[in-house]
Amino acid sequence: MSAGFDWRSYQRCFGQRPRLSEDLQAPWQNSPAFFVEDHQRICAAYHDLEDLSDWIGAPVDEVADRFENRDYIILSKSNIDRVLTDSLSENHYFDQVSFLKRGIIADLNENNESSSDANRSIELLSSLEENHFLFDGVRSWWKRILPKRFVFYLRLTGTQNEEALLEFHQGILVGCERADNLDIRFNDRDSLYKLENRVKDLKRLSVLILVVSRKNWEMLTSSEDPWRLLSQQLRTKDAQIYPRKWSVLTGIALRGYLGL
Amino acid sequence: MKYLVAATERSISVSLILTPEVGFDCERAGLPKDLFSKSEIFSQLYDQSPSLAVGPPRTFKIPSHFAEEFTKRYTNYISRFNAFFVTLDRNNGNLLQNVKILLGGGFWKYYRPASLSTVDAFSGNCFDYSKNFAIRYREEIDQFYLQDEFQDPDPVSANLWKTRAYEDANRRWFHQCAEESFRKRTETVLLKRGVPLDISQVEIFTPELDPSIRYSEMLRSLGEAPIDFFRLSRLVDEYAHRVSSVDGDRAEPIVHWSFFPGLQKLSDSEKQFLIIKSMLLTQGQGGTVLIDVRDWLDFSLACRRRVMNLSKTLSDSGYRVFGRVKVVTSHLWSSSSLFWPHVKQLMGNEGQLVHSLDGAMDDPATQTIFIDDMRIVRFEDMDRLQKWSRSGKTVVLPNGRYLTESVKRMLKAGVDDRDIIPDKNFNENDSQSGQIYADVFEYGAGRVILLNIPESADLSKTNETVSRFVGSTLRKSKVLPVCRHSHRNVTLIPMGTPDEIAGCDRVLFVLNSSQKSVNADLFFPQQTQVANFEVSDANGSVKNVIEIESNSLFNLDVPSCGILPIKVHLTENVVSENQAAESISQESEKSKLDVQIAELPGLEIDMEFLV
Numbered sequence: 001m002s003a004g005f006d007w008r009s010y011q012r013c014f015g016q017r018p019r020l021s022e023d024l025q026a027p028w029q030n031s032p033a034f035f036v037e038d039h040q041r042i043c044a045a046y047h048d049l050e051d052l053s054d055w056i057g058a059p060v061d062e063v064a065d066r067f068e069n070r071d072y073i074i075l076s077k078s079n080i081d082r083v084l085t086d087s088l089s090e091n092h093y094f095d096q097v098s099f100l101k102r103g104i105i106a107d108l109n110e111n112n113e114s115s116s117d118a119n120r121s122i123e124l125l126s127s128l129e130e131n132h133f134l135f136d137g138v139r140s141w142w143k144r145i146l147p148k149r150f151v152f153y154l155r156l157t158g159t160q161n162e163e164a165l166l167e168f169h170q171g172i173l174v175g176c177e178r179a180d181n182l183d184i185r186f187n188d189r190d191s192l193y194k195l196e197n198r199v200k201d202l203k204r205l206s207v208l209i210l211v212v213s214r215k216n217w218e219m220l221t222s223s224e225d226p227w228r229l230l231s232q233q234l235r236t237k238d239a240q241i242y243p244r245k246w247s248v249l250t251g252i253a254l255r256g257y258l259g260l
Numbered sequence: 261m262k263y264l265v266a267a268t269e270r271s272i273s274v275s276l277i278l279t280p281e282v283g284f285d286c287e288r289a290g291l292p293k294d295l296f297s298k299s300e301i302f303s304q305l306y307d308q309s310p311s312l313a314v315g316p317p318r319t320f321k322i323p324s325h326f327a328e329e330f331t332k333r334y335t336n337y338i339s340r341f342n343a344f345f346v347t348l349d350r351n352n353g354n355l356l357q358n359v360k361i362l363l364g365g366g367f368w369k370y371y372r373p374a375s376l377s378t379v380d381a382f383s384g385n386c387f388d389y390s391k392n393f394a395i396r397y398r399e400e401i402d403q404f405y406l407q408d409e410f411q412d413p414d415p416v417s418a419n420l421w422k423t424r425a426y427e428d429a430n431r432r433w434f435h436q437c438a439e440e441s442f443r444k445r446t447e448t449v450l451l452k453r454g455v456p457l458d459i460s461q462v463e464i465f466t467p468e469l470d471p472s473i474r475y476s477e478m479l480r481s482l483g484e485a486p487i488d489f490f491r492l493s494r495l496v497d498e499y500a501h502r503v504s505s506v507d508g509d510r511a512e513p514i515v516h517w518s519f520f521p522g523l524q525k526l527s528d529s530e531k532q533f534l535i536i537k538s539m540l541l542t543q544g545q546g547g548t549v550l551i552d553v554r555d556w557l558d559f560s561l562a563c564r565r566r567v568m569n570l571s572k573t574l575s576d577s578g579y580r581v582f583g584r585v586k587v588v589t590s591h592l593w594s595s596s597s598l599f600w601p602h603v604k605q606l607m608g609n610e611g612q613l614v615h616s617l618d619g620a621m622d623d624p625a626t627q628t629i630f631i632d633d634m635r636i637v638r639f640e641d642m643d644r645l646q647k648w649s650r651s652g653k654t655v656v657l658p659n660g661r662y663l664t665e666s667v668k669r670m671l672k673a674g675v676d677d678r679d680i681i682p683d684k685n686f687n688e689n690d691s692q693s694g695q696i697y698a699d700v701f702e703y704g705a706g707r708v709i710l711l712n713i714p715e716s717a718d719l720s721k722t723n724e725t726v727s728r729f730v731g732s733t734l735r736k737s738k739v740l741p742v743c744r745h746s747h748r749n750v751t752l753i754p755m756g757t758p759d760e761i762a763g764c765d766r767v768l769f770v771l772n773s774s775q776k777s778v779n780a781d782l783f784f785p786q787q788t789q790v791a792n793f794e795v796s797d798a799n800g801s802v803k804n805v806i807e808i809e810s811n812s813l814f815n816l817d818v819p820s821c822g823i824l825p826i827k828v829h830l831t832e833n834v835v836s837e838n839q840a841a842e843s844i845s846q847e848s849e850k851s852k853l854d855v856q857i858a859e860l861p862g863l864e865i866d867m868e869f870l871v
Contacts, residue, residue: 005287005316005317005318006317007316007317008285008552008554011521011524015525016484016525017525018524018525018526018527018528019525020527021527021528021529023527024527024820031485034476034480034482034483036475036479038375043378043475044378044476044479045479046475046479046480048480048485053378053379053490053491056378080475081309084314084319084478085309085312087319088312088321090318092317092318093319094316096318096319097482100482104482
């Protein structure tokens with residue numbers, strides 16, 4: 001079965017919040033400046049708060065001197081192009097970006113083993129990688145006990161409800177669909193049981209449902225110990241999971257309290 | 261079908277975009293998966309790397325419009341739509357009444373190399389270098405140069421036009437013709453068997469997937485940071501400068517915001533700025549902005565109301581951006597290096613780049629036409645330009661190898677009227693000294709200026725000289741910007757109603773694309789009345805002007821990501837007074853410098869050196 005990918009629903013559930021006006025006033029030195037070099041000349045530059053376009057065409061050495069006291073990463077154009085072309089075989093955009101990060105770090109490791117600049121770049125790039133706790137969990141040893149292919153239905157309640165139907169195959173996200181496209185409506189009269197059956201009928205796969213308020217979901221996403229918090233929320237009924245099997249609850253608690 | 265029935269029942273008008281476009285939530289731009297398994301269908305850049313559309317749902321290689329398999333499948337797909345519309349017309353003709361077909365330009369503008377477009381979004385050549393292209397190109401070029409005009413003075417002369425020296429110009433011409441032919445072919449197939457369809461040619465821009473933003477987008481994705489706001493803002497300006505057309509009829513611009521992850525992460529004020537800016541620039545040319553309804557509803561009610569009211573005011577009053585100076589290029593998506601950078605710098609949003617000579621001449625706002633250096637000028641073109649210039653207009657073209665022999669003869673016949681531009685700023689000289697000079701041919705109230713750049717001219721000085729030449733030509737032609745400003749982060753969008761093309765009333769939108777508030781000086785060529793411009797409220801009524809000030813230099817505080825509308829009333833003889841504006845501008849610069857020097861005690865500056 002081929003799964004589509006509605007990145008918009010995905011983004012609304014798993015994307016980061018937009019930056020606030022206060023963020024624009026933050027010191028711009030806080031985040032790293034990115035450069036792409038081609039034949040020792042800068043051909044592209046990016047910083048989230050600063051316009052670096054004036055640096056395009058500058059020699060790499062000049063940039064290195066000027067940004068000596070700031071975090072910066074200089075990447076090679078040929079490497080980026082190669083990794084980008086290789087990433088085309090990945091399943092969807094978010095996997096392609098992940099592949100790109102890994103590919104660039106691998107290149108830096110391979111080509112500049114002794115360079116301190118390269119080590120610093122690797123350190124910076126690695127620190128930028130933020131995986132969502134849910135995907136980390138599904139990708140962990142859980143994938144051995146979870147069904148080979150299953151559907152995860154996430155519903156975020158609040159002033160504006162968000163729904164996403166995620167399809168996993170051996171721990172990897174292979175699809176994300178708009179739940180309203182599948183004519184699934186969840187209201188007070190519908191039980192989670194009915195909902196599960198409807199999803200099962202449509203997708204012909206095992207289903208795991210999580211219903212949580214947008215506020216609690218954001219707390220989970222920004223928490224340093226999300227699984228422990230989720231376990232607590234499930235206990236206090238701030239979040240609902242279905243099927244509410246002891247194995248599922250134990251798994252979450254074990255991961256939350258013991259880090260398993 | 262069900263959708264059309266439901267829309268008709270609810271009296272909703274439907275616009276269908278049938279051409280392939282990137283960034284519409286569809287994987288591989290909605291093209292069939294099996295097509296992508298064939299390696300020969302993809303386009304290639306100059307370095308044999310593939311052209312890519314980088315973004316959700318999945319990065320993909322862009323197919324070549326020259327690939328036989330792609331063209332065949334595309335024609336079949338459009339034919340099926342034709343069959344569908346024929347059936348619909350026979351059985352439920354009323355369903356078609358609310359349907360409008362929008363035809364975009366396909367993938368043509370995405371063949372630009374990302375590495376060359378980082379400085380200027382349209383640097384370099386936007387060519388497809390795949391094998392599919394090469395075969396078609398040779399066939400078409402051979403056919404094109406069979407025309408009598410290129411066999412002048414003898415048939416062997418045609419071969420000269422096919423040599424390597426003309427390769428860039430030929431490729432540009434061919435890509436532009438192929439794009440236009442793609443649009444026309446689509447329209448012809450759709451209209452087969454007399455289907456009564458309302459078809460509009462449009463140009464759809466998706467800034468988030470533009471090649472010029474590819475590297476910064478990739479770098480941003482590494483840190484999951486927001487998209488490069490500054491670059492995106494400049495890109496919208498570049499789109500607005502380029503006017504696409506089919507058979508001389510303007511293709512309305514549509515800026516499509518996909519709200520990919522990078523854009524979602526911008527602050528609300530930044531997003532609002534981009535939406536309003538793109539709306540002003542597209543609506544000022546009869547176009548529109550396209551946003552998914554979910555993204556639109558994410559904006560605050562106050563923002564949505566502001567955008568709607570502004571849009572309503574502009575459309576009710578018929579405000580337009582006037583492209584008073586047009587640069588006619590051979591290919592809209594490739595760089596235009598001789599005149600365009602200077603026209604853009606001097607005229608701002610009143611300068612436009614077009615590929616259709618008819619389109620440029622038919623626009624009543626056009627006062628001066630510059631012909632790009634790589635555009636082949638034929639006798640027919642020159643004849644029409646000459647006639648067009650008689651009504652007090654100016655045409656500027658470079659003298660060089662891209663003029664056909666008959667055009668050269670035509671100009672030579674008028675060379676007795678030669679009159680070097682009497683402008684002290686322009687470094688004129690005669691043809692013997694190796695310096696750049698201009699021949700002026702008066703035709704009625706207008707004139708044609710031939711710019712001669714000898715091959716021995718000093719290239720390092722050419723750019724500067726051409727810049728002075730463009731400035732001097734525009735001054736002589738009495739075509740000058742409504743207003744100038746002193747801050748690099750400020751953009752001005754002057755608009756007027758069609759009745760006011762030659763009039764004195766304008767609406768000026770002052771935009772600050774930086775994240776800090778700026779203090780900018782606005783220089784008008786003369787005493788100008790400036791007032792607040794109020795957009796219509798929900799009831800459609802326009803509030804009265806509340807404050808009027810008269811001056812030629814105004815100082816304005818523009819908040820971060822702010823857009824300030826101003827109503828401007830210029831008195832007569834706008835242009836001749838421009839010198840005064842320039843002197844005010846220089847004085848202001850000087851006073852700024854004085855302030856800076858005063859703030860740095862002990863600093864001694866050689867003023868002569870600075871001047």
